[in-house]
Amino acid sequence: MQRIAIIGTSGDGLAVYRLLKDIKGIEIACFIKTDKKNSPDEWSGKSNIKIINLDKISEIEPLDVIINTLRDPDVEARVKNIKGNISVVDVNAVNLMVHLFKEKQELLHIKRIQGELSTVLNSVQEAVEVADKLGVIKYVNPAFTRITGIPAEERIGKNVLEISPDGALAMALRTGKMVSGHRTRVGGSNAEVISNASPIVVDGSLEGAVVVFQHFTDVMKLMDELRKRTTMIESLNDKFGQVTTCKYTFADILGNNPELKKCIQVAERAAQSNTTVLLLGESGTGKELFAHAIHYASSRREKPFIKVNCAAIPENLLESEFFGYAKGAFTGAVKSKIGKFELANGGTIFLDEIGDMNLSLQGKLLRVLQEMEFERVGGNQTIHVDVRVIAATNRNLRDLIRTGKFREDLYYRLNVVEVTIPPLRVRKEDLPALVNHLIVKLNRKLGKKVQRLSRDAEEVLYSYDWPGNVRELENVVERVMVTVDEEILTKKNFIQHVSQFKPVPETDVELIPIDRMEQILIQKALMKFGNSVEGKRRAAQALNISLATLYNKIKRAKFENSNT
Numbered sequence: 200m201q202r203i204a205i206i207g208t209s210g211d212g213l214a215v216y217r218l219l220k221d222i223k224g225i226e227i228a229c230f231i232k233t234d235k236k237n238s239p240d241e242w243s244g245k246s247n248i249k250i251i252n253l254d255k256i257s258e259i260e261p262l263d264v265i266i267n268t269l270r271d272p273d274v275e276a277r278v279k280n281i282k283g284n285i286s287v288v289d290v291n292a293v294n295l296m297v298h299l300f301k302e303k304q305e306l307l308h309i310k311r312i313q314g315e316l317s318t319v320l321n322s323v324q325e326a327v328e329v330a331d332k333l334g335v336i337k338y339v340n341p342a343f344t345r346i347t348g349i350p351a352e353e354r355i356g357k358n359v360l361e362i363s364p365d366g367a368l369a370m371a372l373r374t375g376k377m378v379s380g381h382r383t384r385v386g387g388s389n390a391e392v393i394s395n396a397s398p399i400v401v402d403g404s405l406e407g408a409v410v411v412f413q414h415f416t417d418v419m420k421l422m423d424e425l426r427k428r429t430t431m432i433e434s435l436n437d438k439f440g441q442v443t444t445c446k447y448t449f450a451d452i453l454g455n456n457p458e459l460k461k462c463i464q465v466a467e468r469a470a471q472s473n474t475t476v477l478l479l480g481e482s483g484t485g486k487e488l489f490a491h492a493i494h495y496a497s498s499r500r501e502k503p504f505i506k507v508n509c510a511a512i513p514e515n516l517l518e519s520e521f522f523g524y525a526k527g528a529f530t531g532a533v534k535s536k537i538g539k540f541e542l543a544n545g546g547t548i549f550l551d552e553i554g555d556m557n558l559s560l561q562g563k564l565l566r567v568l569q570e571m572e573f574e575r576v577g578g579n580q581t582i583h584v585d586v587r588v589i590a591a592t593n594r595n596l597r598d599l600i601r602t603g604k605f606r607e608d609l610y611y612r613l614n615v616v617e618v619t620i621p622p623l624r625v626r627k628e629d630l631p632a633l634v635n636h637l638i639v640k641l642n643r644k645l646g647k648k649v650q651r652l653s654r655d656a657e658e659v660l661y662s663y664d665w666p667g668n669v670r671e672l673e674n675v676v677e678r679v680m681v682t683v684d685e686e687i688l689t690k691k692n693f694i695q696h697v698s699q700f701k702p703v704p705e706t707d708v709e710l711i712p713i714d715r716m717e718q719i720l721i722q723k724a725l726m727k728f729g730n731s732v733e734g735k736r737r738a739a740q741a742l743n744i745s746l747a748t749l750y751n752k753i754k755r756a757k758f759e760n761s762n763t
């Protein structure tokens with residue numbers, strides 16, 4: 200064992216330490232520092248190797264070698280005077296050692312990178328070929344041989360500019376620019392490939408180029424696979440977009456009014472079977488809420504719940520919305536599309552605003568309800584489905600039958616179980632429960648701390664007729680809660696912020712026919728919210744009428760043209 204002392208506790212001293220520390224047969228006995236005040240001491244505290252002063256070197260026994268890393272004549276002289284059989288390595292020898300050490304480290308680093316690179320290059324599926332700046336091929340990976348059938352030893356050393364002058368590698372070498380998506384045949388083989396090549400530039404000068412390529416048929420196979428997956432994702436996306444998550448259960452239907460309770464009972468019973476349910480009632484009474492609850496209480500709860508708003512879909516699209524269409528069924532049908540009935544297979548389809556469906560579609564719907572089968576528009580394959588139908592309307596279907604706008608046979612087909620939900624004005628006893636529920640919900644949504652209504656505010660709500668039913672109540676309470684910060688909502692709050700409760704000004708209003716007035720209001724609402732389906736939905740909400748009613752009024756007044 201050679202015991203060594205190193206003079207110098209920083210820079211070269213540390214480099215020498217790192218060089219020797221793991222070598223067998225060498226023990227670093229100590230670091231030696233001089234008494235020069237400003238000599239740096241990076242070592243201090245980093246390990247338990249002692250640091251002693253040069254004066255005290257005789258205390259370290261035995262010592263075989265002193266390595267002096269300091270270029271200081273005084274230190275050199277003092278080292279020479281140390282007695283005993285100790286060899287001294289001076290600063291020049293140290294420089295040489297440090298230099299060799301650094302070289303060795305760099306070499307190790309390069310070897311490691313080389314090892315990593317060759318593991319990567321050996322395992323990639325793409326062929327890789329590298330040439331130097333003269334075009335001499337220096338490297339090919341195993342995938343190159345697999346794709347082209349040319350062994351590495353036959354390829355390396357040849358000049359790519361001669362054997363594959365039109366290939367991407369030769370092009371990148373000639374132009375010094377990247378080449379991408381180049382389709383070519385590899386020189387010396389029959390392999391048709393798609394390749395990308397890049398010049399290798401070191402310190403601004405071209406040192407060579409590298410090409411990466413894949414077999415053309417592999418790329419085509421991948422593209423084909425990608426196309427298939429994309430179509431699958433699109434179709435799944437399409438389906439997901441249309442499936443409404445079933446949001447409500449019977450527990451969400453609030454109210455103790457006996458008539459409402461009876462509706463709930465009938466609907467709960469109907470939920471247990473597969474019968475068609477017809478939900479009747481004014482706009483905003485909770486028909487959709489009932490439809491959700493029926494689906495959720497049925498054995499179909501895990502299957503899709505698909506809602507179709509028959510009033511919101513343009514007449515000419517309704518059929519394809521319901522039944523889907525086959526590829527090429529009409530101009531623009533570049534791929535086939537699944538319809539709502541197919542989407543609802545195994546689950547429930549909720550046909551909202553059924554009273555607004557056109558007569559010819561009513562006939563087709565009747566056939567589906569009877570047979571549970573249909574064809575896609577433009578298709579010739581019969582599709583069988585198992586769907587529970589729940590229909591709803593706020594229109595008087597008997598009146599529509601009388602005026603020839605609704606098929607009687609469809610009415611009877613839909614009306615296996617009929618639930619007529621009472622309007623809010625006949626069940627005002629439910630107002631407190633509904634309002635309390637709304638306050639809790641809106642406190643959470645709006646970050647408010649409303650506790651209750653004042654007595655006079657309750658009176659205002661009781662004395663109002665609620666033509667827009669629970670939906671109108673929701674709008675009114677939300678409008679007040681958005682604007683007011685008090686904990687108790689008062690009559691004044693409602694009168695100030697809700698137009699329905701504002702006293703009618705006693706001014707001299709010009710008298711005009713009511714239907715004209717209606718047109719003016721609809722026009723105003725459409726100007727405010729726009730003519731899109733969403734705009735119409737919001738306009739209907741603001742006017743407190745159903746979307747279907749709005750569509751009918753627009754149709755009647757022939758607004759559409761003048762507004763678009």
Ligand SMILES: Nc1ncnc2c1ncn2[C@@H]1O[C@H](COP(=O)(O)OP(=O)(O)OP(=O)(O)O)[C@@H](O)[C@H]1O
Pocket residue numbers: 451452453454480481482483484485486487488489551592593633669670673744745746
């Ligand atoms: N009994 C009820 N308890 C709690 N919320 C209710 C009740 N009835 C209706 N609502 C709420 O009122 C709003 C309107 O209800 P819904 O959309 O079901 O009415 P609708 O009769 O389908 O209306 P439309 O005919 O205009 O489509 C919804 O936010 C719903 O949650």
